[in-house]
Amino acid sequence: MNVTITEENAGTRLDTVLAGIVPDTSRTDIQNRVKSGHITVNGKTVKPNYKVKDGDHIEFFERENVEADIEPENLNLEIVYEDDDVAVVNKERGMVVHPAAGHASGTLVNGLMAQLDNLSGINGELRPGIVHRIDKDTSGLLMVAKHDVSHRHLVDQLVEKSVTRKYTALVHGVIPHNLGTIEAPIGRNPKERQDMAVVDDGKEAVTHFNVLERFDKFTLVECILETGRTHQIRVHMKYIGYPLAGDPKYGPRKTLDVGGQLLHAGTLGFTHPKTGERLEFKSELPVYFTDVLEEMRQAEK
Template structure:
């Protein structure tokens, strides 16, 4: 279930459009379907998709009952670096979408998981079986996957409690003069560009710690450690302090580096195993495309 209180910036929007923007992974057609099924209520009342929200409206969105996932399993040769009866850890390649959505009906991480794993949790909906958390299409790296609903709930609780270890390597524009820092700035929809996130006063709490790993001519390699997991958090936060990610088409300068998307890699992931209570931590190296860029920057800096 989702609850949204409409603010002044969103007043006057159609409710189906607002919900598609406000709810992570939601599409407008999905929201229109839930409205028709009377799973969406405004101030306790059923509305139509063309209802225009007003400041102070309380919108409740109920989840659909789970149905069998109509996803075609595909042999995508996923790099599953750990697996047991409850959980798996997969190294997602750069350029792969996590789950099916408009424009990406196949070739996603979920399609590959359906092929390679026997069981996946169903708690996150028919298009996201097993998916506990996400990383962007052009971000590579580690994700934990739940094989049953009990495991899924335990892993989500750890995310909520901020006890999951998530370390990213990022290449950013500019030379950061200090060796470490913490960015604590709320993130929400950009009121001027609804397809982007931004630091906004009424956003959700977001905290990113960073350490400088290497400095190059006009670029800095940093390790980012997340306390929270907001959409595009590292990309938004680094832009906010004046050091946007290299290769980022949405938040950074364009065509400054050949990278096929933002230079961001989720290299370390750690969590407590929901059944055994053991702390598990995994690390994977940077993908070749990332290493190639760093090598070229090293040559330029010499």
Template sequence: MEKLEKVIEESLVGDRIDKAVSTMDAEWSRSQVQQWIKDGLVVVNGKPVKPNYKCSLNDVIGIEIPDLEELNVIPEEMDLDIYYEDADVLVVNKPKGMVVHPAPGHLTGTLVNGLMAHCKDLSGINGVLRPGIVHRIDMDTSGLLMVAKNDLAHESLVNQLVAKTVTRKYRAIVHGVIPHDYGTIEAPLGRDQKDRQSMAVVDNGKHAVTHFNVLERFKDFSFVECKLETGRTHQIRVHMKYIGYPLVGDPKYGPRKTLDLGGQALHAGILGFEHPRTGQYLEFEAPLPDYFENLLDDLRNNR
């Protein structure tokens, strides 16, 4: 177990301890650091602290970094829907119901398992459980994902996400008839204090912006396109619920009475980015899955 120390400088005074620790290594995620804090592996001036501890000048942070657990992610042959691939990047259309990367309860059958069988050269920046994964979409959301095949590509794609230059457009069906054609939802997102497994609009949450436009209206539903400016966990699902138009089929954020679709009607249909090596702008579009098209047909027939 590796031990590190850091003395809090003026620039970090007032920051939460998890944020301060995260600045020590770019490969440490905030969630990973928060888990270390909960496990008592992070101390301030020799004493354990809570994740919301605010740093003071000259605080001495001590960290015990646990040894990496040897995890064996097994490559699995899958019929992946590859839209683009070269030596640096890969774009894949993930089906509804597939988990992106292994996690407790989902160690096999994930997109990563399939990617590892498809290509041997994925970036290692996000560790053994998430090789090549730059961003993700929820298990029951279908659509396009960009995958990095080396660390140069990974860093470029992440930087583009941070700079908000990646085009990410989703199609969704929501409850209710939205009266206006266009809208922007700007509301901070964080963990729901009443349900830590869910996200919510909270005062101290992370900045989040979703733009939407209505494509079609039905008797009790609307077909919308949502464009992400930021990419927070469950962003579209929470934002649309926040303005009173939750996604159809959403088991977590939808109304009690919704359509049984095996998950939310949400599809990441358009993805665009600059190629990390050539700088050329690439954009891809994946058609709506069959269940989504069938639902639209049913709604059109029952206007």
């Protein structure tokens, strides 16, 4: 595909112009293609913020599709919704989302490749269909793209902060107020590179929360993500002094021995990339989570 810039678009950012011209794409996808050299201006590579000039010749180069070298596995995933464009899966605790070092099999992607007929390839050969992730020991809902057009639309919604993502979490301590917003940037912990932390030069991160139930030493909260940084809820709740119960990485040394953080992605809402219909899905708290809550309720009677 080739595009010649006209006077009416002169002076506008390259990514903005192309996102409005190229069908079934997004500004984020255009930026990635420019950075990778798959879009050139007058035969040269430029930055996405390049201001186009009248007569500029834009050339597109197709990206090579790499077949995913992943073994499909019948893992009996709970697919709560599926059509030709998207799927929604309810991930169980303890399952890694995609293959990585030390996790070549048994991942959500292995299961998706066995149960779904198509998956998008835009996120690389190890992450087919994966639009967003949740941690290994976090349970709950994830949206999956079945082709690249859907993938771009869903990513755009994440960027625009229009995806509804609500989590239920049990945290240490008794939160005195009913509502709160945590707005603190998140990046790599300079002291421990495997961890995330609130750091001055981190990426924007916003979490809203409201109290659902209070116990003697714990609080049950609903957390609503405005952004989706790695370990965001776990890092933010620790930052304000109420770390997640059962969290081996960000929780206190003495926490509940329940096999991981008590965090469940219970509500997921997005706009269907083809029909424009607003979809919302809910997942009940898993038994291991409700058992902990019931024990606390019984102990306080």
